[in-house]
Amino acid sequence: MILSINEVKNGNLSLGSFVGLNAIIIQLSMPLNFLGTVYREIRQALVDLEALFKIFAQEIEVKEKKNAINLMINKCDITFENVHFFYKSQKPVLNNFSLKISRGENVAIVGQTGSGKSTIGRLLFRFYDPVKGRIMIDGQLLTNVTLKSIQQNIGIVPQDTVLFNDTILHNIQYGNPQASESQIQSAIKSACIDDFINSLPDGYHTIVGERGLKLSGGEKQRIGIARTILKDAPILLLDEATSSLDYTTEKNILSNLKKEKNNSSMIIISHRLSAITDIDKIIFLKSGTIIEEGTHSDLMNAKGEYFNLWKNQEVDDLI
Template sequence: MKNDATQSEAPRDEWRRLSALWPYLWEHRLRVAAALVLLIGAKGATVLLPIVLKHIVDALDTSETARISLPVVLLLAYGALRLASVLFGQLRDLVFGRVTERAMRRIALTVFEHLHALDMDFHLSRRTGGLSRDIERGIGGISFLLRFMLFNIIPTLLEIALVAGILLFYYSAWFAVIVLVSVVIYIGATALLTEWRTRHVRESNRLDARANTRAVDSLLNYETVKYFGNERYEAERYDRELRDWEAALRRSRLSLGTLNTIQATVIAIAITAMMLLAGSRVVSGQMTLGDLVMINAYMIQLFVPLNFLGFVYRELKKSLADTARMFRLLDVEAGVDDVPNAHTLVATRPQVRFENVQFGYQAQRQILRGIDFTIEPGKKLAVVGQSGAGKSTLARLLFRFYDVDGGQISVDGHDIRDVTLASLRDAIGVVPQDTVLFNDTIEYNIAYGQPDAPPAAVARAARMAHLDRLIERLPDGMDTLVGERGLKLSGGEKQRIAIARAILKNPAILIFDEATSSLDSHAEQAITTALAELAADHTTLVIAHRLSTVVDADEIVVMDDGRIIERGRHAELLAADGHYAAMWRLQQRESS
């Protein structure tokens, strides 16, 4: 399945997803086995409690003489069994807790790594807020499935079977029939009503995710909201989402009330029938008072897990849906991936070649039409043109965010589709037009270009990017937090950090995508000098709108509507008096 993780899934397929958890359980099979032994011990002690209680009551009720001496052994046994049921349960949770926590960690990491491995097209079509909520709910669902299904549903069913067997053995089939029939009706009613209720739960979850996505999207675009004074507009849009969510929650709450009422009715009828039958036999002398207490204790013991079983079933359906939705992310195949037997690219001062490159983000919208150019080793090629000409698409294709529809891109004669993505991207450093920073320190964001770089190398990269004056002015220096997406810094300061990252990475191929677009003239001149020094020994692709930044390029390619319409050095293009010369005159007038 490529770039599609939103398809609906049948309930049987949701159950099939549980098989994906098996490897994580098998890895800790000894712990799982020990937990199951403790589970059986805890449940056995729980089931024996009413039997011991029966004998205590009968011993105290036989005669006046018996009442004088307490059945100490039975009372001690009762206390020991109650302690054992709790102690075994706690030990079981302690032993199995490691399995649950390790599974949650490893699955979360697997999904995280897979999402980073997916191509840009997937991430552009998904909203990050909703995606993170899917992962969060999925991990929570796994925790519920592993703990409650193994240690609540199975033990409850085991206890019901044991109680029915004991009642059949001690008394008559009617007691066992009442227990089993009431349980079957209870589970059947719970299953049917929960299927109906789950639709409301899923709808409320969907609307919750949509409202959360709306809030995250609005807050991430805080500056844009402020620029246009659209706070009220955003609040109204968010409130509309919340209003739909509120209505869905109301329907979910009403369905829960209906389900709880029917469950309570089934349990009340079952207990009443059981006590009437037991009471009549006590009166007739067929059963003792201890037998009545024992049966009542069993029904009370069953009442709690049966009532809890309803909750578990409801949550189980929700957890299955949440887990399946998260696991569907793992089914998404990357549109751009390594081919079989892809080799590692080794490049120092490589040649980069575009040969008759055709590309469109959509079949109906062609972006590039037969692009041909070569960047010789250690040279700088600039691509200029109006917005929408396809300039930035060249950088995305070279970095293999997308694959070409026709033609090929090669590095040192190797088609980039035949080399590993990791080695290709390791050989390329990008300074993007829109720099997004992590909500961390300036030092962290610069060091992201080479996380294991020593502080001295980070400081050197900052100086080369002309960040030293900014850092000196800040009270916390390199430890200054930049804020969400770098909002505490200006556009120019963010771009300098992006340039420092590239300097620190020191790749074989450099891509500057409008790298000085947010700088003033003074900063642009200073950083252009730094970029020229950095690019001196690197094969460089410069994508620019300001022509003043590319006058020193070894070759300038002029694009329009996805085609190359002119090429040459700065002086040659001015002498040709074509499209480039017209752009140059226009920008000179605007800057004067």
């Protein structure tokens, strides 16, 4: 530009040519600038692509049989038969674990952290296969049926609920995208989250933030529960799903579930004993083995580990 200014001064270049030159320089430099951005984007995309291929190359631990059939739920009986299991570390997690749950029965699993409670859920969902022993639903071995049909028939509320950065409605609907408005409303009611949603200015159109960071632990858990209720699966598994809730809300949700899902089999994993006193069967797990089992009063009368834990928690509650 400086050179051409001199030329204009000397009368060798017209003012029009000067303006034209300026336009040409802009036209040239802008795309060059942009080229830098494109180069960066392409580099990033290649890195992402590599990460994606790494994920694709991961070997799936659980393989579906070639002739696998769909799981047919009839009575909804769940059987764990002498199941032994360990993760890659080879440290035994489940040891000769046997459990039978019949239709409509509710079973609670209690025990210390690390005793293998969540592992039972993972095995039932067939994230892993047992090292020894068998797991069956209505007499069908989990290893013989398709993974999709297992996932369709079990509703899990995991220990930590995963929420999408979208509206509360979308997060609940994820359980069953075809659900009607009244079904959604009733799931919200059963999960005792209706008051909270109504108190929000945008109601259930409120965005929950990345991984639900704009909600409290208890609110996230109840959205997870509503989502699972909406899924309406014949088998329900709550893995410490009410751990962040107060005692009354926890009790209310469990009794709602019992009423509505009286045809489903329900497994409740909990470390708070006060919430599960009226469950049909309570199992006390220690290092992957059942050491006590029965109703609340059976276990209290036995004066064993359950009794001790109960006494400890009673004292905690008083404090």
